[in-house]
Amino acid sequence: SQKIEQNSEALNIQEGKTATLTCNYTNYSPAYLQWYRQDPGRGPVFLLLIRENEKEKRKERLKVTFDTTLKQSLFHITASQPADSATYLCALAMDSNYQLIWGAGTKLIIKP
Amino acid sequence: KAGVTQTPRYLIKTRGQQVTLSCSPISGHRSVSWYQQTPGQGLQFLFEYFSETQRNKGNFPGRFSGRQFSNSRSEMNVSTLELGDSALYLCASSSSYTEAFFGQGTRLTVV
Numbered sequence: 749s750q751k752i753e754q755n756s757e758a759l760n761i762q763e764g765k766t767a768t769l770t771c772n773y774t775n776y777s778p779a780y781l782q783w784y785r786q787d788p789g790r791g792p793v794f795l796l797l798i799r800e801n802e803k804e805k806r807k808e809r810l811k812v813t814f815d816t817t818l819k820q821s822l823f824h825i826t827a828s829q830p831a832d833s834a835t836y837l838c839a840l841a842m843d844s845n846y847q848l849i850w851g852a853g854t855k856l857i858i859k860p
Numbered sequence: 861k862a863g864v865t866q867t868p869r870y871l872i873k874t875r876g877q878q879v880t881l882s883c884s885p886i887s888g889h890r891s892v893s894w895y896q897q898t899p900g901q902g903l904q905f906l907f908e909y910f911s912e913t914q915r916n917k918g919n920f921p922g923r924f925s926g927r928q929f930s931n932s933r934s935e936m937n938v939s940t941l942e943l944g945d946s947a948l949y950l951c952a953s954s955s956s957y958t959e960a961f962f963g964q965g966t967r968l969t970v971v
Contacts, residue, residue: 782959791864791950791962792903837903839960847916848893848960852902 751775754838754851761828761858769823769854771838776849778840781814781821786835786853795836796823828858862886864953866963873970878939881966885932885953891915892934893960894926895950903950909934941970 753772761767771781780799784792798805798814798821805812811824825832835855839848865884873879885892893916894906905918909928926936932953938945946969952960 789948789965789967791952791965792960794959794961797959847905847908850895850903850905852900 752838752840752849752851754836755854756852758855758857761856763828763830763858763860765828767825767828767832767856767858769836769856771821771823771851773819773840776819776840776842777816778842778849780841781812782839782841782848783810783812783821783823784837784839786837792837825856830858830860832856833858864951864961864963866949866951866966868966869964870967871969873941873968875941875943875970877941878937879941879968880935880937881949881951881968883934883936883951883953883963885934885951886955886961889953889955889961890932891954892928892932893952893954894934894936895952896920897948897950897965898946906936938968943970946970 751774782797783795785795786792796805796807796812798812800816809826813822835853837853838851841848867882891910893908895903897903906920907914907926908916912928923939928934948965948967950962950965952962954960
């Protein structure tokens with residue numbers, strides 16, 4: 749069956765360290781993958797998009813990698829800050845169908 | 861430009877009633893998607909409208925329906941409300957096959 753998996757347990761990281769979140773998928777061939785941030789009671793906010801032919805994308809302290817062989821994307825936040833604490837969601841999109849397929853999200857907690 | 865606007869922000873309804881939620885997308889965006897989010901369940905896709913046509917539909921019962929108007933504004937309706945329908949309902953708009961822009965959501969509580 750098709751599924752997307754993100755670490756269901758909260759990830760606790762010390763301030764200043766690099767946080768790495770994982771998004772694994774099976775039985776999909778996505779054209780691209782997106783990462784979003786969601787704060788409690790609010791809608792997700794788009795962060796980064798990476799296409800199937802791209803290995804890595806960066807934006808300020810954020811970095812995303814996409815390995816279509818491993819069927820995995822890694823999301824890194826360097827020099828993490830308490831304000832980075834939130835739930836991070838990954839979403840896949842196929843070329844044939846615009847509908848985004850969402851992971852359940854990983855809660856990230858950055859401790860001062 | 862203005863973001864995605866959802867109304868109302870909060871709603872309390874009784875079992876058996878029906879409810880209509882509204883979403884105004886970003887100007888120029890023709891795609892509007894609706895999601896249900898409950899604690900621990902992530903984003904569950906309801907349906908997507910593009911140019912007034914339902915283009916995709918999730919696995920929700922027929923009590924959940926939607927529509928899109930010529931100005932791209934969208935509504936979703938839930939009839940015969942059940943306690944399990946209590947959730948945050950999110951609307952997202954998009955201009956193409958790129959990022960989705962979400963509204964603040966409507967928190968629905970069914971009592």
